[in-house]
Amino acid sequence: MKILVCMKQVPQKDAPLKLNESSTWVREDVSYEVNEPDAYALEEALRQKEKHSGEVVVITSGPVRAQQVLREALAKGADRAIHLEDNAFVGLDAFNTAKAFAAAIKDEKFDLIFTGLQSDDYGYAQTGVILAELLGWPHATIIMQIEKTDGGIKVKRELEAGYFQFVDMPLPAVLTIQSGINKLRYATLIGIKQAKNKPLRKVTLAEVQSSIGPNMQKIERLYIPQKTKNTEVLEGPPAEIAKKLVEKLRNEVRVI
Amino acid sequence: MADTILVVVEQREGKLNRVSWETLAAGQALAAETGWTLEAAVVGSDTSTLAAEVAAKKVTKVYAVQSPKLEPYTPDSFSAALKQFITSKQPKLVLMPHTYQVRDFVPSLATAMGRTVISDCIGYKKEGSKLLFTRQMFQGKLAADVSCSCDAPWFVTFQNGAFRGDKVEAGASVAPVETVNVEIADGIVRNKPQEVFKEAKQAVDLTQAEIIVAVGRGIKEQKNIEIAKQLAEALGGEIAASRPICDSGWLPMDRQIGSSGQTVAPKLYLALGISGAIQHIVGMKGARTIIAVNKDSEAPIFEIADFAVVGNLFDVVPPLIEEVKKAKAGT
8 A cells, every 4th residue: 555644744732832923823933743643644654554565655845844744754664755845835725735735746646645634733624635625536534443445445433422433435545534543653763764765855836836826715813812711810839729729619619 | 696604504313413503603693794695504315304493593595405315424425415506506605513524525515616614713703894714723822813815605614612502593484495406426425434333332421520620631641640530539520531641541532521522511620731722622611610720821721711720730739639628528
């Protein structure tokens, strides 16, 4: 099986975010990490390859810093990487990101494309599904298990409120992967060494420019959300906070 | 022809889900503000009963969009059916609830129509003639006002709990229902879904709990769950967790709160080391009182907390257990 994994670099979970001057995005000077569901998507691709042999290719878009995500993936066992390298990719909407990916892989022949189910920054939860539509492939979302069958694959979809569903589908297909589908591996020292010699193809904005258009949706402004609740902040040493909390629980919340 | 807002409601097992009513309420609010006409559509193999239920609400018209191929749900059939229907009706705005099912097909549908979806919105603003939709970004740390810069129809999905479903206005008279039979050719539907099932019988019904002590990533290690359990026990409540804790196997899956777990509305929700990712918040924001303990002062959980403790949970929880015990003992 030849599997493409779409990965994204996002600001670290606990990183304090600062707005840029036009309040349309965050400033670049934060620490980044791999988008969590994408890490699970990569792990699943590596496990599928170990079972059925084949190739795992990772792709991302973004400035130079985003290459770190690809390097880590190569160190964990991906065979090669594709980097759509330009700052401009950060501002693309899901439709254009999917268009750019489709253009970058037009000469490849994958059996499966995995994405994480959504990103921690935009949170669209759309890029994978749009990519499937652009390629004319079937898709399934929020996947918790993948088995190869005679005619294609059988996947386990997570539904809401603890429900699941198995779906049989043909290949090639796009799947969006849920966090927790597997246990993540760490890169080994030998893997990190080998990653340095693995192929990494760079794609410039110019190469895919003709495939993408103006964004169809626009972030007019980004801001810190207005509080909907009057939050009372309790301060002091822990023992004092504990006393204050119990007083609230007794007199205001009335659960003691 | 007047501009139209179309709300596509969602059913499961012959019942409309709660968030469908919320989206209908959003549609009514938007219709009142824009002066546009509000219509609704129910999609399935036989949706006449549900369409009649929606027709009792304040809407101009309800469509029962039908085909035998729409049962069971597949993204291919829903996308094909709605593409036909929406292309023929040309509404200005199409609203849907941001459910797992809608997430599964609406990006295909919009792409097939050369349009975009503003997904998972929590509200809207009308500024002059411009409609902006508010959505959370960076896991709820920031919010964005987003506009569509393409031609209509504009697709928007609303987050669970963004509007009040019980505020849906009833109609002065029953709206007309029109049945629209859509043709879905053989070969369009590629996926073969099996029956929906539950993994294991849920042993714990957290929806009945009055007090919930929930832990998140901030608990750091499995052995630390113990102090949260002790606090839950002292308070007479249930222990619960955010998704990563259950994924790690530190607590069983039936203790998970959030979109993929249980949705609760207890008297007290005490969140320990939970950052408050959107998927968790939608499962607990209905709690009457929320107390959050987190060392990150910018954690989104504080946006919805009634009482906030910015600090290390390992410093705060042990004395809290003692104080609760003392208070309960009446000393």
